[in-house]
Amino acid sequence: MKGLAGLAGLLLLVEALPRLGLVDDGYLPPATRIAAALGDEVVTAEFWRAVGDTLTGWAIGLAIAVAAGVVIGIVIGAVPVLRAATASTVEFLRPIPSVALIPLAVLLYGTDLGSTLLLVVYAAFWQVLVQVLYGVADVDPIAEETARSFRFGTWARIRNVLWPTALPYVFTGVRLAASVALVLAVTAELVIGAPGLGKMIAVAQTSGAVPDMYALIAVTGLLGVAINLAARLFERRTLAWHQSVRGEVPA
Amino acid sequence: MKRIAYVLGLPVVLFAAWFLISAGSENFYAPPLRDILQSFGKTWTLDRLDADVLPSLLRLAAGYALASVIGVALGVAIGLSRGLRATVEPVLEFFRAIPPPVLVPVIMLFAGIGDGMKIIVIVFGCVWPVLLNTVEGVRAVDSVQLDTAKAYGIGGPARIREVILPAASPQIVAGLRQALSIAIILMVISEMFAASNGLGFTIVQFQRSFAIPEMWSGIILLGLLGFLLSLLFRLAERRALRWYHGLRSVVRGR
Numbered sequence: 299m300k301g302l303a304g305l306a307g308l309l310l311l312v313e314a315l316p317r318l319g320l321v322d323d324g325y326l327p328p329a330t331r332i333a334a335a336l337g338d339e340v341v342t343a344e345f346w347r348a349v350g351d352t353l354t355g356w357a358i359g360l361a362i363a364v365a366a367g368v369v370i371g372i373v374i375g376a377v378p379v380l381r382a383a384t385a386s387t388v389e390f391l392r393p394i395p396s397v398a399l400i401p402l403a404v405l406l407y408g409t410d411l412g413s414t415l416l417l418v419v420y421a422a423f424w425q426v427l428v429q430v431l432y433g434v435a436d437v438d439p440i441a442e443e444t445a446r447s448f449r450f451g452t453w454a455r456i457r458n459v460l461w462p463t464a465l466p467y468v469f470t471g472v473r474l475a476a477s478v479a480l481v482l483a484v485t486a487e488l489v490i491g492a493p494g495l496g497k498m499i500a501v502a503q504t505s506g507a508v509p510d511m512y513a514l515i516a517v518t519g520l521l522g523v524a525i526n527l528a529a530r531l532f533e534r535r536t537l538a539w540h541q542s543v544r545g546e547v548p549a
Numbered sequence: 550m551k552r553i554a555y556v557l558g559l560p561v562v563l564f565a566a567w568f569l570i571s572a573g574s575e576n577f578y579a580p581p582l583r584d585i586l587q588s589f590g591k592t593w594t595l596d597r598l599d600a601d602v603l604p605s606l607l608r609l610a611a612g613y614a615l616a617s618v619i620g621v622a623l624g625v626a627i628g629l630s631r632g633l634r635a636t637v638e639p640v641l642e643f644f645r646a647i648p649p650p651v652l653v654p655v656i657m658l659f660a661g662i663g664d665g666m667k668i669i670v671i672v673f674g675c676v677w678p679v680l681l682n683t684v685e686g687v688r689a690v691d692s693v694q695l696d697t698a699k700a701y702g703i704g705g706p707a708r709i710r711e712v713i714l715p716a717a718s719p720q721i722v723a724g725l726r727q728a729l730s731i732a733i734i735l736m737v738i739s740e741m742f743a744a745s746n747g748l749g750f751t752i753v754q755f756q757r758s759f760a761i762p763e764m765w766s767g768i769i770l771l772g773l774l775g776f777l778l779s780l781l782f783r784l785a786e787r788r789a790l791r792w793y794h795g796l797r798s799v800v801r802g803r
Binding site for chain 1: 555556557558559560563578632635636637638639640642643644645646647648649650651652653654655657658659730733734737738741742749752753755756761764765767768771772775776778779
């Protein structure tokens with residue numbers, strides 16, 4: 299309830315600042331004008347195509363990053379020698395800012411979907427991998443020994459011991475990766491010019507359509523909020539059996 | 550000995566593999582590593598570092614420092630007041646969800662394309678993780694500690710300084726760590742948009758003029774920078790949170 303009041307306050311502030319002349323309305327148009335611009339955008343096919351393009355890049359990139367992160371994470375995490383040998387490399391590659399790859403992406407893929415994917419996958423992959431590695435390291439040694447003494451094979455141990463332990467970490471990784479992937483998808487469109495919401499923002503900016511620009515930025519924010527909520531909901535559903543979720547439900 | 554082999558083994562192997570595989574490379578976009586390394590020395594001379602890397606780093610430092618101060622200050626204020634928190638939380642979540650690079654065009658409207666714009670962009674992108682983590686940290690302060698402080702008559706600034714900030718510091722540091730990688734990204738992006746100097750600007754110039762080995766050397770430099778900054782952060786964190794990591798290992802070892 300109070301949260302709604304907060305949102306209403308923000309809208310009121312954005313309406314009042316330019317109307318009272320405190321901010322130049324060429325820089326910050328009143329909220330009603332932004333809303334009108336949004337209304338004009340929402341009925342165009344171009345807008346929905348851009349949303350679709352952005353979400354396509356986001357979803358494919360995220361899927362590749364999650365699949366690669368989970369597989370590689372489990373292989374590395376389950377074999378101690380590999381884990382020790384790759385630790386320094388992971389620590390070195392992870393902090394490399396993915397935007398450093400922008401020039402390379404432009405040369406390799408131009409303004410295609412490939413550019414977006416390269417940046418999205420690189421940025422999202424590390425989020426997943428690191429969480430999977432934490433998860434695999436968290437396996438209860440007693441459960442592991444028990445499985446061994448019952449002569450579970452490697453595959454059965456991964457399926458029945460390692461995977462359930464690592465799953466909550468995997469979800470944390472996916473949630474982090476989902477929001478990072480959106481940031482990078484929009485960034486790639488904005489800077490490189492791959493089709494999508496980011497490109498529309500860049501076009502609105504260069505053509506001086508300031509209310510449209512604000513409207514589109516608000517849309518990216520709403521997409522981000524929606525992705526966060528969806529990831530949380532999905533996590534809660536799938537991990538309903540896990541203590542971290544069960545513990546939150548009031549008895 | 551064995552540890553050193555593990556730490557250095559794979560990087561050396563990968564580096565050697567890159568060097569050997571690319572040695573005879575005719576591919577225009579993937580020149581031999583030897584050429585890249587040669588151009589690294591030639592490109593990133595002291596003059597260049599002074600003219601392009603230093604301004605970037607100064608903007609990064611200014612924006613990051615400002616964002617940290619603002620984020621912690623607002624975060625403590627919001628975290629301490631339940632009513633305020635309930636009111637502003639959805640707004641904060643919305644602002645955090647906006648991909649920070651899209652703010653560049655907006656801030657260009659207000660602040661032009663000078664240093665001010667780049668610093669504001671960094672501040673605006675970095676402040677949310679710090680702010681939200683501080684709010685969480687302040688909220689989670691042990692209520693027994695708070696009551697004890699109250700019973701001893703410790704109030705106002707002293708309570709914030711002696712009780713709340715130390716208790717929230719592990720969370721705050723987690724927010725600062727997230728903010729650091731966002732800051733580097735925004736430093737590069739803001740320079741790619743509109744600038745006359747800086748790392749991001751220079752690398753894009755190399756790409757546009759098809760100076761491929763130089764471009765690669767720029768990418769490597771950015772990577773090294775990201776790695777060094779995160780290393781520095783970890784060292785600082787280990788010093789500042791020594792008590793916390795010690796406490797946690799004691800609890801775990803029980």
